Amino acid sequence: MSATRTTTGTGRGGGGGFVDEPDLPRDDDPELRRPSGLAWRRRTAIEMIVSGVLGLYTSFVLSIEAVTLAGDPDASLSCDINAVISCGKVAQSWQASLFGFPNAFLGIAAEAVVITVAVAIAGGVTFPRWFMLSAEAIYTAGLVFAYWLFFEAYFVIGALCPWCLLITVTTTLVWAGLTRIVVRDGHLGLPGRAGPAARRFVAAGNDWFVTAAVLVLFAAVVLVKYGPSLLA
DSSP, rough: OBOOOOOOSTTTSHHHHHOTTTBBBOOSSSGGEEEEEEEHHHHHHHHHHHHHHHHHHHHHHHHHHHHHHHHHHOOTTOOSSSSSOOHHHHEEEEEGTTTTSOOOHHHHHHHHHHHHHHHHHHOOOOHHHHHHHHHHHHHHHHHHHHHHHIIEEEEEEEBBBHHHHHHHHHHHHHHHHHHHHHHHTSSOOOOHHHHHHHOOOOOOOHHHHHHHHHHHHHHHHHHHHHHHHHHH
């Protein structure tokens, strides 16, 4: 039987995330009809902070290398290990400056914002629904962009940049953390029973296993093609 979900927070567009949505089934667990607790959010925020800091550091390194190559295209970079494990080869491709400037500059801006938001969440700040959905949309675009760059390096450029691989990993982890909060706190309105099922799935921590599986698959794909080169 359908029922109106209990509202917690300020309603649609407000800070609480949960809204009045008639004809949606109620969660079996009443706790899932409330926003997540601070301890749960803080664990996710810490994961986002660590990933964001690693991503920010990596973006700085890639930015420095881009400036170095701009001054001397023949410069040898620290991660130029061989013909296929080469930051220089990737950095000199058109894909590395898709918008007319090094992609790493975008990474610096994005990771700085991510860290700020994650620190605020860890401190107990609850952002409004529109903000969380906007952040989710923007970072989803960033995730797609990161994997597109990996695809280009893997299949088109024919070389991998270790720093770029790390950026792909940290972007995946930050996106997973942000999505975890967006789903658990009801910001993302999924149809029918998908909403309650997704909240139960996330609240139980099962999404961590999905994230781990994606990263293992990512590592396996790299090793299948470039494993011997990593040891050369």
